Amino acid sequence: MSESRFPFTSSPKGWFAVALSRELEPGQVLPVKAFEKDLVLFRGEDGKPALLGAYCPHMGAHLGHGGKVVENTIKCPFHAWQFDGTGGCTKIPYSERIPPKAKVRPWSIMERNGMILAWNDIEGGAPEWEVPVIPEIGSDEWTDFEVREWDIRTHSMDMAENQVDVAHFQYLHGTLDYPESEASVDGHIMRVFSKAGMGTKQGAVAGSIESTSYGFGFNTIRFKGIVETLLVTSVTPTDAEHVHVRFCFMVKKSLGAALDKGVGKAFIAEVSRQLEQDIPVWENKAFVHPPMLCEGDGPIPLFRKWLRQFFPAGTFDNINVTAESHNA
Ligand code: FES
Ligand SMILES: [Fe+2]
Incomplete structure (x- = not known):
């Protein structure tokens, strides 16, 4: 291409x-x-x-x-x-x-x-909202950022869509449960609440996951369960083909939790493992819009509606690209 x-x-x-x-x-x-x-x-x-x-x-x-x-x-x-x-x-x-x-x-x-x-804003507009202060960051009760970074050949929309793509967790990432997710949008903010947590073959890490995205660039994911953990993710487009990804991990210090051992270490390893399973899919997939969805695919239509506000008006109005047209 x-x-x-x-x-x-x-x-x-x-x-x-x-x-x-x-x-x-x-x-x-x-x-x-x-x-x-x-x-x-x-x-x-x-x-x-x-x-x-x-x-x-x-x-x-x-x-x-x-x-x-x-x-x-x-x-x-x-x-x-x-x-x-x-x-x-x-x-x-x-x-x-x-x-x-x-x-x-x-x-x-x-x-x-x-x-x-x-x-x-490629149209030159001034900032329309602010990223809020995240109270855990810099708090004495939480560890400092433990950062992992990746350069990935993808678009930030594919990465953001991952969290509402409930079916892939089981089939690509091997999670044991089919997560129950509820998504809601409020202007530039999208929230996704999942109950299944990260019960994986490698062991359970948490009981619920609450993800909040402030547009495509900044997102927080709160994992609650055995130990409270917070992942702050940042995805920044670099050139026309790539994004730079920063995952900043934090854990609540209560019960002596640390990021370099036990649950903290398992959490970083598990999240990183899941991201690295997504990478070959993202780097090689085609863009399809509207997607061909079926029952059980989760709140993808809500996501595709939410994302329009981050692109110049009308960007998605006339896009109709199917896998069939890519394969033709
Ligand atoms: S001062 Fe001459 S190129 Fe910058
Ligand atoms: Fe994924």
Whole structure:
């Protein structure tokens, strides 16, 4: 297939992590690939992060490769022009006059929940909602993030759809029960509550699973049962074909639970095992819309309706792609 596997943008609207907070110290610069764009992320000496388009308006150097933080600006490695967090050029060391167009595109960002999140809207709109503060993150009662990361050749919609795809848990992941799931949507938020928990052949981990997605980029999954565990997932489109996935695991410290042993360790291993079973399916599947559903497939139609709001108006109105048309 020469075109993208999906007949719409790789980068839906919403908040997406571009780094974990702990990856960016004051004075640090990181090149970032997100939303099919090259970007530069830096943290000023005042502790505030900023995200800009990567390319310097002067002669095109990538600010993320060799750029340095000076006070609260980033200094280009090529001729030392400086840009602040709004993207404006504040200084050219060898020129009194700054060209009025010397500006780099700024991105709206939010630092919250141990992550630096960027707002993406390919139509250029301002942020329409906020990701809420998740009370467990940073709480003394919970462990810090234990992070696992993957780069996967898929679209964030396929990954998000996984949680409402109740039938695949038994057949792809080998869970013992057929999970009972209830999904509901509230604007950009989708909640999925499942009773079966993660009773697997490897042992039971939890009794109920409550997943809350704030658009496609940020999601929390609370597992309750023997030990309370929380998984914060972040899926960020990088180029036209790939997403970068961060799974941040936390466990409630009561009863001496730790992430490196016992239930915590089994939880990370089980969630990672399930994700890695999904990867070959996601990396090779075709996009089908509307899907050919049958009884027992779960709330997939609700999900396909919910996702429309994250794409330019009308994106899904005329899409009709079947497996048959891919196979023709
Ligand atoms: S290319 Fe950035 S200062 Fe010249
Ligand atoms: Fe899955």
